[in-house]
Amino acid sequence: xxxxxxxxxxxxxxxxxxxxxxxxxxxxxxxxxxxxxxxxxxxxxxxxxxxxxxxxxxxxxxxxxxxxxxxxxxxxxxxxxxxxxxxxxxxxxxxxxxxxxxxxxxxxxxxxxxxxxxxxxxxxxxxxxxxxxxxxxxxxxxxxxxxxxxxxxxxxxxxxxxxxxxxxxxxxxxxxxxxxxxxxxxxxxxxxxxxxxxxxxxxxxxxxxxxxxxxxxxxxxxxxxxxxxxxxxxxxxxxxxxxxxxxxxxxxxxxxxxxxxxxxxxxxxxxxxxxxxxxxxxxxxxxxxxxxxxxxxxxxxxxxxxxxxxxxxxxxxxxxxxxxxxxxxxxxxxxxxxxxxxxxxxxxxxxxxxxxxxxxxxxxxxxx
Amino acid sequence: xxxxxxxxxxxxxxxxxxxxxxxxxxxxxxxxxxxxxxxxxxxxxxxxxxxxxxxxxxxxxxxxxxxxxxxxxxxxxxxxxxxxxxxxxxxxxxxxxxxxxxxxxxxxxxxxxxxxxxxxxxxxxxxxxxxxxxxxxxxxxxxxxxxxxxxxxxxxxxxxxxxxxxxxxxxxxxxxxxxxxxxxxxxxxxxxxxxxxxxxxxxxxxxxxxxxxxxxxxxxxxxxxxxxxxxxxxxxxxxxxxxxxxxxxxxxxxxxxxxxxxxxxxxxxxxxxxxxxxxxxxxxxxxxxxxxxxxxxxxxxxxxxxxxxxxxxxxxxxxxxxxxxxxxxxxxxxxxxxxxxxxxxxxxxxxxxxxxxxxxxxxxxxxxxxxxxxxxxxxxxxxxxxxxxxxxxxxxxxxxxxxxxxxxxxxxxxxxxxxxxxxxxxxxxxxxxxxxxxxxxxxxxxxxxxxxxxxxxxxxxxxxxxxxxxxxxxxxxxxxxxxxxxxxxxxxxxxxxxxxxxxxxxxxxxxxxxxxxxxxxxxxxxxxxxxxxxxxxxxxxxxxxxxxxxxxxxxxxxxxxxxxxxxxxxxxxxxxxxx
Numbered sequence: 001x002x003x004x005x006x007x008x009x010x011x012x013x014x015x016x017x018x019x020x021x022x023x024x025x026x027x028x029x030x031x032x033x034x035x036x037x038x039x040x041x042x043x044x045x046x047x048x049x050x051x052x053x054x055x056x057x058x059x060x061x062x063x064x065x066x067x068x069x070x071x072x073x074x075x076x077x078x079x080x081x082x083x084x085x086x087x088x089x090x091x092x093x094x095x096x097x098x099x100x101x102x103x104x105x106x107x108x109x110x111x112x113x114x115x116x117x118x119x120x121x122x123x124x125x126x127x128x129x130x131x132x133x134x135x136x137x138x139x140x141x142x143x144x145x146x147x148x149x150x151x152x153x154x155x156x157x158x159x160x161x162x163x164x165x166x167x168x169x170x171x172x173x174x175x176x177x178x179x180x181x182x183x184x185x186x187x188x189x190x191x192x193x194x195x196x197x198x199x200x201x202x203x204x205x206x207x208x209x210x211x212x213x214x215x216x217x218x219x220x221x222x223x224x225x226x227x228x229x230x231x232x233x234x235x236x237x238x239x240x241x242x243x244x245x246x247x248x249x250x251x252x253x254x255x256x257x258x259x260x261x262x263x264x265x266x267x268x269x270x271x272x273x274x275x276x277x278x279x280x281x282x283x284x285x286x287x288x289x290x291x292x293x294x295x296x297x298x299x300x301x302x303x304x305x306x307x308x309x310x311x312x313x314x315x316x317x318x319x320x321x322x323x324x325x326x327x328x329x330x331x332x333x334x335x336x337x338x339x340x341x342x343x344x345x346x347x348x349x350x351x352x353x354x355x356x357x358x359x360x361x362x363x364x365x366x367x368x
Numbered sequence: 369x370x371x372x373x374x375x376x377x378x379x380x381x382x383x384x385x386x387x388x389x390x391x392x393x394x395x396x397x398x399x400x401x402x403x404x405x406x407x408x409x410x411x412x413x414x415x416x417x418x419x420x421x422x423x424x425x426x427x428x429x430x431x432x433x434x435x436x437x438x439x440x441x442x443x444x445x446x447x448x449x450x451x452x453x454x455x456x457x458x459x460x461x462x463x464x465x466x467x468x469x470x471x472x473x474x475x476x477x478x479x480x481x482x483x484x485x486x487x488x489x490x491x492x493x494x495x496x497x498x499x500x501x502x503x504x505x506x507x508x509x510x511x512x513x514x515x516x517x518x519x520x521x522x523x524x525x526x527x528x529x530x531x532x533x534x535x536x537x538x539x540x541x542x543x544x545x546x547x548x549x550x551x552x553x554x555x556x557x558x559x560x561x562x563x564x565x566x567x568x569x570x571x572x573x574x575x576x577x578x579x580x581x582x583x584x585x586x587x588x589x590x591x592x593x594x595x596x597x598x599x600x601x602x603x604x605x606x607x608x609x610x611x612x613x614x615x616x617x618x619x620x621x622x623x624x625x626x627x628x629x630x631x632x633x634x635x636x637x638x639x640x641x642x643x644x645x646x647x648x649x650x651x652x653x654x655x656x657x658x659x660x661x662x663x664x665x666x667x668x669x670x671x672x673x674x675x676x677x678x679x680x681x682x683x684x685x686x687x688x689x690x691x692x693x694x695x696x697x698x699x700x701x702x703x704x705x706x707x708x709x710x711x712x713x714x715x716x717x718x719x720x721x722x723x724x725x726x727x728x729x730x731x732x733x734x735x736x737x738x739x740x741x742x743x744x745x746x747x748x749x750x751x752x753x754x755x756x757x758x759x760x761x762x763x764x765x766x767x768x769x770x771x772x773x774x775x776x777x778x779x780x781x782x783x784x785x786x787x788x789x790x791x792x793x794x795x796x797x798x799x800x801x802x803x804x805x806x807x808x809x810x811x812x813x814x815x816x817x818x819x820x821x822x823x824x825x826x827x828x829x830x831x832x833x834x835x836x837x838x839x840x841x842x843x844x845x846x847x848x849x850x851x852x853x854x855x856x857x858x859x860x861x862x863x864x865x866x867x868x869x870x871x872x873x874x875x876x877x878x879x880x881x882x883x884x885x886x887x888x889x890x891x892x893x894x895x896x897x898x899x900x901x902x903x904x905x906x907x908x909x910x911x912x913x914x915x916x917x918x919x920x921x922x923x924x925x926x927x928x929x930x931x932x933x934x935x936x937x938x939x940x941x942x943x944x945x946x947x
Contacts, residue, residue, distance in 0.1 A: 082568045090566055094563045
């Protein structure tokens with residue numbers, strides 16, 4: 001439905017010089033899927049979204065929406081944003097304060113140049129979309145009298161009312177408080193899945209991205225670091241940046257000894273020899289960085305069976321309610337581990353660790 | 369019995385209850401502000417209902433002043449002229465300022481950052497010098513622009529006439545267009561660009577966005593700017609006095625001046641005019657405050673503030689740059705150049721080869737040896753320094769009461785201290801003059817009466833500068849000083865004032881600048897021997913000493929320019945926010 005290829009976008013710096021915000025960005029979003037651009041602030045995700053919207057003019061590349069070229073540097077095509085037929089929700093919601101809820105949502109229909117709708121038709125369509133976002137009761141209210149969550153839903157209704165080919169969401173949940181954000185996350189997911197609308201979602205919140213997306217592109221410094229399903233991104237990070245940015249992780253330095261079965265390697269690490277997984281081929285003697293998620297460091301008081309078993313000592317622990325965070329020291333190297341609260345090992349006592357080789361990911365070329 | 373009782377009312381140190389200087393300082397400041405803000409206004413109103421006092425007859429209550437004022441057709445012409453002038457000047461300033469602000473904020477005009485930096489320079493030139501410069505540029509007989517155009521088109525038609533209503537509107541509107549520029553720039557910056565972008569994403573065309581989103585949202589700011597410009601134009605004195613009076617076009621401010629300078633002076637009539645003028649300005653200022661309180665309704669949640677997309681003007685952007693250039697030429701370069709030229713001539717002459725040969729520094733020698741110069745420079749500086757210092761200190765206390773305490777009636781104090789905002793300079797001069805004429809406490813005819821006028825007139829500015837900084841001082845900073853055992857006076861002196869320093873310095877310099885330029889109040893209050901700089905310029909103009917006036921003007925503008933540079937340097941050094 002949406003194909004972006006080779007997209008480069010610059011912006012003007014303080015002194016008028018061109019600064020590259022997005023570099024060689026390319027991805028494809030199939031019909032009905034939710035695609036997320038995830039990254040820290042300044043990584044180019046919003047610039048990429050605004051380039052799709054047509055609010056920024058890219059330098060190079062091509063953007064196609066449903067087969068139609070809306071931007072192409074090679075063919076010199078630039079369809080202005082108001083003719084692209086895309087719906088967009090802004091981070092600030094951009095609800096017009098001088099209109100009612102109804103008028104805000106009706107605006108796209110009223111200004112539509114493609115098809116002129118009658119008053120009755122507009123009323124029906126607007127009420128239908130307001131009902132979808134549960135604002136039907138508030139149609140006549142002044143837009144400024146809405147709460148943050150209601151404004152957010154109104155912005156969504158306004159973007160949906162014209163039945164856009166693609167919905168663009170720019171950090172739509174970041175201005176809500178934590179509780180409401182959690183609820184709107186489910187709400188948004190349900191709506192997107194029910195309406196089956198192709199969506200591009202921009203966020204810096206990794207849990208939002210993991211919860212909502214069909215697929216995710218992690219962006220850093222203007223380019224895409226890794227693209228994949230939420231599970232792939234989380235369980236098989238391709239780079240140190242992705243491992244670090246998405247979730248929390250333990251990094252261990254190591255040197256490759258040699259392969260051990262297909263896709264597995266024997267690695268000498270800071271805490272001793274262990275078996276690690278890698279998607280890429282690794283050569284013996286190569287330095288690597290191992291990424292192990294805290295919840296994948298299994299702790300037991302009795303010595304467990306299997307590979308990658310180490311003995312350590314409990315250094316610190318923090319009780320979180322639904323889990324306990326342990327800091328375990330092995331050969332003076334501290335590892336974070338998240339365990340079930342039923343594990344009550346005292347600080348200073350010995351403890352056994354086991355790391356599933358599947359969950360121990362070797363990352364090439366970025367060991368420090 | 370417990371050994372450690374806690375008492376709440378006993379003094380912390382020493383058993384003897386001490387007299388607290390806090391209340392003395394607060395009371396003194398409040399009384400001063402109320403006296404300065406309220407008494408002249410009350411006296412002006414009262415005076416407008418009295419017959420002139422003479423040796424033979426005491427003043428009596430009368431409605432005659434208003435009857436005289438409003439029965440005469442002249443007053444209605446006056447009223448009409450004032451409205452035409454003020455609306456015209458506000459419109460010129462608004463159109464020019466808004467166009468420039470839009471080009472600067474929303475288009476890709478080259479060198480726009482430079483133009484923004486230059487935009488404050490026109491505000492430096494005092495009104496009387498700007499007006500004089502435009503007389504030299506556009507008077508029908510000697511105006512340089514007329515002469516140049518006549519030469520180009522080989523005719524003797526008069527192209528521009530400064531001595532006309534249109535001329536007055538043009539000069540005054542141009543002089544205050546930077547105010548419109550700054551206000552509208554702020555309005556453009558305050559608007560969340562996502563509001564317009566979301567309309568574009570909804571499929572609206574550029575015109576639809578403008579009509580249905582941008583204009584309705586900008587309307588409060590537009591209206592507020594127009595009101596400010598209107599009030600300012602109707603208070604304007606220099607332009608109507610220099611350009612209007614010679615050809616008999618009177619507005620309220622110049623009519624008040626005329627009424628006071630007739631013999632015998634018609635105080636009652638002047639007061640009646642002044643009250644009318646006050647009503648108009650009060651209406652305007654009240655409208656502004658209503659707008660700004662209603663404006664918060666339009667405050668929207670803003671996101672990360674993506675820089676607004678600038679409109680690509682294509683090749684037109686060079687035209688936009690050219691407009692900036694012409695504007696700068698009209699408002700700074702030409703006025704200053706014509707003053708500089710005439711300051712280098714033995715007698716005023718239009719530029720020519722012959723005149724070029726006569727270039728001389730004599731006017732500077734004459735003006736520097738001018739008997740009244742040293743005295744008026746000293747008076748201006750003395751008044752500026754004393755007024756600025758007193759205002760900043762007194763308003764810091766007032767502002768503390770308004771911002772930091774929960775004292776009942778503090779909003780009233782705020783309003784009283786801001787009350788002088790509605791006084792046009794000449795009306796304030798008149799009110800203070802009649803007040804101290806009838807209340808003989810020995811200030812009339814001295815320099816101190818001007819000090820009282822300056823303090824009253826510029827008090828609202830001091831209050832505004834102090835309020836901005838005061839709002840940034842967290843209550844706990846004061847509370848921790850109190851917990852350390854400091855008295856209120858010590859806390860104020862050692863904690864509050866140092867923290868207010870950026871605002872205090874910025875406000876001090878600003879008041880210094882506006883005091884030195886002040887003319888419209890001083891013109892009614894000065895007495896021989898107590899002239900200030902702006903009065904000296906006025907006198908030189910009346911005497912027809914144009915070259916000496918130009919020499920003084922050039923030096924005056926350069927000195928103010930240096931003062932502004934110092935102010936900006938201080939601003940950067942101490943991190944003062946722009947107001």
